[in-house]
Amino acid sequence: MGYCQIRNPKPELYVKLLLRFKRAGLFATAVSWLSLPMASGQVIDEDHGPTDRPIHIRVHADQVHRDVIPNTIFGSFLEPIGRSTYGGLWAELLENPSFEEGLWSAGAIVKMVQERPELERASQLDLPLPWEPLDARQGNRYEPERGDAANSSQSLLVMGLPQAEVGIRQRIYLPVHRTLAYRGSLFIKHQSGAAQVYISIRRRNDPQQVLADATIEANKEVWTKYSFELTIKLGQVDALQPADFVVAVRDDSRAFIDQLSLMPADNVDGMDAEVLKLAKDLHTPLVRYGGNFTSSYHWKNGIGPADQRSSQSNLAWNIPEYNTFGTEEFLRFCELIGAQPQVALNLGSGMPQEAGDWVKYVNARWGNKQGGLLWELGNELWGSWNMGYPTRDQIGTRTEAFSAAIRKVDPTARLIATGADEDFYHDWNAVQLGTPPATFQYLSTHFVVTDDQVQMSNPSNDFVALSAFALPIGLERRMKEMTEQIQQSNHKDAQIAFTEWLFVAADHPAPGFRNMGGAIDTAGFLNMLMRNADIVPISDMTGILEFGGIWKKREQVYGAPGYWVLRSYAEEKPSRLVPTDSDAPQYTVDHGVTRLPHIEHVPWLEVVAAEGQTPDELILFCVNRNLTRDYRATIQVDGFTPRPLAEIKTIAAPSIYTENDEMEPEAVKAVADQISVGSSFEHVFPRAGVVVIRLVRRNR
Incomplete structure (x- = not known):
């Protein structure tokens, strides 16, 4: 302890650090530090005391803050990106079910064929990807x-072909761990020959091994929809093992086919039952439907009968948009998990009238049909990657026009204008804040950060990790600066909506949404939000599917480490902040993560206290940022006598790089237990871990 790859500090720091090391009994360590090669960047440990001393934390439960912590800080968001919607929440097992071309970018196709060389031969036979011939010969x-x-x-x-079977197939994965029954449909137009079309699930690359099959009598020469059911036997396919879905004709039969579907029989209104359970267990009160796709999304393409909605390219992410998951499905998803919808409107290629029509459509179908929902006026419109992005000089006028169109159909709508990120917000936000005060109530900001990109040259893994863990402390100060600008404008009552946030590890081992380090980032971020809920009452973690949320790979559903943190916090429903005092040691980062390189006074052990759902519950949200040290803490609770047993959830792992995946879906998760407590009690907080403790007041 004492330093973490400290390089090339200012000359005056040599003396100061030597004194600190000497007081801490670490003079030998300091001497060895002096011989390190020079570079730039440092993490300074501000702990001057012995390493075995306990930390003292005092919780003033008799001084509860008046301001309410809105549960909307525990929001999440859904965007059709990767396999979040199609291949994730949406239970459809087939890709490109209507045989379209142009659904993927050239780069995506190259990657697809590199990963699956057999698709090159399929393409040569003019089969739309990722369909393959039953027999390429x-x-x-x-x-x-x-x-x-x-x-x-x-x-x-x-x-x-005479005396043969000709067909197409697609590699699929089946959720056999929970269901063996599958239901589907397809459109057929008979051309000639026998009328039968054969549907089956077969062993992958072994067409003779038919696991389940159905025969359809399809003699109509106009497009007709047919349904089928397939049930495999237990043990025929293992979990995570691929199979082939096959559509075939025999002998001289010829048939046109289109718009197939295959879903697990346990789907809920087209959605994956396991994903829905994890999403409901997340207790997120708000789901944002938005992202880069927003700027080219036209909502009318996603309404009406699902099998009549056209497939197209998702221009933001160069993947298919089948439009089978649209407005109705999103609202149903929100209803099923108990969340409120927050919809981002198309201010890129869209028009105000289109936005107003969408607001009217949703209001007629949601809740008490009285409106008043959250609507976001665009997404990252300052970025050239968004279709039809406005310039800074245009954004104010465009925001006003869309606001007026929405107010016309719903005067109670709550509007979020597009704000800029923390590192360049001032000039862009100034234009938005120059609009009339009634234009919006919130100004958005995002923080999607690649936190292994640091200013320090040749950083150690520990330096990168501690720099990442410090980011929420640096962001807290930026939020206050942004609020000062707001309060000096026409929009004095406006607040910040943190509508996207995510920690990403790219090329260097680092905390990121895939690993335990990302869970520590998430806990620090949520602690920051609770402390600042009066100025940042809305937050949407990226995302409820993929990234920090729920994943599905090869039909195995699981939560990322950050999912377990958001879930552990949100299910406690903290209502009001409770002040705390702590003598926990701190550290300072210099030349850290590029976007926030200098951050001071970062607590190694951070504790945020809040009243729970009732005044008789007290929740402690704790994060230990230290990579090597468990912290023993004495916790004194004033004005609150708890029952002798408290509920505790611990999220920890052998390493901050431990990940969850389809092979080990719960390598990192929240582990529930009970501990003995009193008005004063002691607890050991595990290194690089997150702990949530719920105290319940003893009956008076």
């Missing part, structure tokens, strides 16, 4: 039919 027996489709713009003609 049969050659060209497929023809995409453009302009004649049951859905979108293209269907597929499958042409049989």
